[in-house]
Amino acid sequence: MKIDFDKNADGLAPAIVQDAQTKKVLMLGYMNQEALKKTQESQKVTFYSRSKQRLWTKGEESGNFLHLVDVKVDCDADTLLLSVNPQGPTCHTGSDTCWNEENEESFGFLTHLEAVIKERREDPDRKNSYVASLFKKGINKVAQKVGEEAVEVVIEAKDNNDELFLNESADLLFHYLMLLQAKGYTLKDVMEILRQRHK
CATH class of the missing domain: 1.10.287.1080 (MazG-like)
Incomplete structure (x- = not known):
């Protein structure tokens, strides 16, 4: 798996987070190389926070961690898809997703x-x-x-x-x-x- 972090001037790649079981998209964050490495080592999703200007592990304050299942890179090698098992709600508002949707499995x-x-x-x-x-x-x-x-x-x-x-x-x-x-x-x-x- 090779991702080109240099495609964007800030060295960040969008990271789409998807529930491994329900397939619902939970949130979007950004990762640099260090964040991806920490995510893979800890098996807990870590982003680069643009507002805090530092690495930020989702759930470090709330306890609502995103446990990594798999990572994929898109065809342009500039976007990540993270498959996770969420521990609690994902959004800081308390919602299951950042789009205020319930994280329920759908069978189409x-x-x-x-x-x-x-x-x-x-x-x-x-x-x-x-x-x-x-x-x-x-x-x-x-x-x-x-x-x-x-x-x-x-x-x-x-x-x-x-x-x-x-x-x-x-x-x-x-x-x-x-x-x-x-x-x-x-x-x-x-x-x-x-x-x-x-x-």
Whole structure:
């Protein structure tokens, strides 16, 4: 890993900090060669503070350290990407990120779909909502639908119609997300178990 600290007149390189697990961008700081070296040696992220004109380890006063997992350099060799495990909130305001966002893991469209399911579940009288109507019938019906869709996925897996297989797989995943919510859980809870097993 080689970074060109001389590209900028002040000898500092931008350092983007990203949560290793959630992939959320937490903050932006600046590093010189000495700050990078100290970060790698201590495994705690250290920046060069432009206001204090000295090295500054994030968390040295608050205890909210950023524990280093990995460092990458961009294609121009002038910007760092630090993958970290944060210990507490990152921003000095007490927020999880310096953009006042919650540092929560997102599964892209599946997270959006979970939010839609939750919204429709909480509005049981919503007209023309398949989700609301199925939740109204109770957890046994939701669980039954998951079982039905699982069987259909198995059947289609044995055939050669990829379109049907993928459509049944989508139905299974959708109904599984509903079942998780019916039990009071989300995809995040399942992912945590998979992570623990992976260790």
